[in-house]
Amino acid sequence: MQSEDFSEMPIVASCKIAETGIIIMKVHVDNGSSVDIVYEQCFDQLPESIRVTLQPTTASLTGFAGESSWPIGVLPLDVDLVDDNDDSLVSQAWLDFYVMRTSSCYNMLLGRTALGKFGIVSSTIHGMIKFATRKGVVTINSTSKVPICAAINVKCAVQEAAEVTESMVLVNPAYPEQKIKLLVQYMDVFAWCENDMTGVPRHIAEHQLNVNPALKHVVQKRRGMAPDRVKWLCEEVTKLVRAGILREAQYQSWIVNPVLVKKPDGSWRMGYHQIPMAQEDIDKTAFHTGKGKFLGYLVTEQGIQANLKKIAVIENMTAPRTVKEVQSLTGKLAALTRFLSKAAERQLPFFKSLKGWLKQKSFVWSSKAEAAFQEMKNLLKTLPTLTAPIDGKILYLYISVENEAFGSVLIAERDKIQNPVYFVSKALT
Template sequence: MYEHCFELLPGVVRAKLIAPSTALSGFFGESTWPIGIIELELELVDDDNKELIRSTTVEFVVVRSYSKYYALLGSTTLQKLAAIPSTVHGLIKFLTPFGIATIRSEMQDASSNTDIFAWKEEDMTGVPREIAEHKLNANLSLMHVGQKKLGMTPERSEWLKAEVEKLVKANILREVRYQMWVANPVLVKKPDGSWRICVDFTDINKACPKDNYPLPEID
């Protein structure tokens, strides 16, 4: 349960909050302590006749984080409700004494953040240099390496040319004349059969000094 939802609860209900006993771990291993844990009765009511169709006790972990949602139901709660969720259709179905009940979400709200994703090359406008800029720290005293051109089948060559033209048109790549470093593109097949463009940066990696401590200690 998100904090903004917890604050909407009556004071006598919020008083049931207990201290957490363990931290929460994120997808990338980061840890954060929740505000607390609260046990509430979750009731599902029919909007038409205001009749209670299902209820169960749920232990919510209250977290301080921004979200458009009020709370997230975990697999344990869904099992208690014998519910089947579908993120594609934005709904949950479960059996009741009156038949199959359906909870529908606001699909417009759920998809309102689609504009932050790049769906085609033209959408990737780049990050302003005053915010972030990456530069290779290559040792310029070393001899520049120009890899010999690797041959490709006509099919791969045409596909690669079309993809590069898309990136050039979107101002992601630009043509450079009189190149000092030359690296071959390598096509790697994805599980779905399409291609992924990679680049063989072996030679320029050798010219870049190594960072012996790229990350803090794991502790």
């Protein structure tokens, strides 16, 4: 290798929490760390069924400068490393992550413990990792250097960039030598995928909408779009939601139709994502996504319905026999809790099975857990259709409080009939 082919960037990949299917982006692979870490901002976004397995610890971690940090606790996770291009090439391992209350641009850190269990061979200078699976060896390129879906090595990436920039117009004729060097040397500055576009701090730059507060809120009726546009829009929005650039909006006072602009290459463009919107203006940026499945739900003119495929998966499940299978069950139910009345209270026997395993290291699926499991299956057969509220109309909130959980439902009245808008519940732990 030539010196210019070396990568100086950290190795950043992604991993999946087994069974739940949750994908964690921005995972730092660091062979200089003796432990595996989950940062608090990532831990807080995990489902409750995973967070309740957090175990206390009195251990402290020492940094390279000798400073000590105390973890919130230890979180056991069943983790998958998967080839981006072939889901059958997967390696799986149970890891104990220290949850750290420390700000970081990463969500997770895989240290030497994880590298040993997965059999990972990492190369910082190549910007990639390799590990063996039952079906072959997997090579994953760092997402901080090349596009996440690229199956090419760093040397090829540099050569391709050089070929492209040769045909480009000079950015500044006063510095012709920077035509290639600038773009290749600072490849990490560019956004190669959606997940690279979320790190601009608000104090540096943010968009603002100078809207007269006296103006009436704008709520446009949904306009129809061609099927190919609807398909592209839903796929693009889903990617941006996963990257944290967009979020699902439930009850907006401002809503418009999206505008798609056709690019010279025939693809579509929608919006500008690198700079965040000012907090006070976010509510004014909501838009329709069209009829169809979005974020796992079926959006129709009648309302929001649960995804039948997700319901069928749970209905076809057998009673859990391991902690991993209980976590899989609660993870799948998490996607349906907005349709379920008293979801947390109904899942208490599941949570108690997980806590019992943490205390005694012995898994027990009790008769109460089995009864709750069968009751949950029956409830999934009659899930309600959720109703969207109308601006200016009265909403009703009903609250139920028990010893170990509480629940609530937001209700909208249509033609003297009360329809659910959203169910919320929480276990009191």
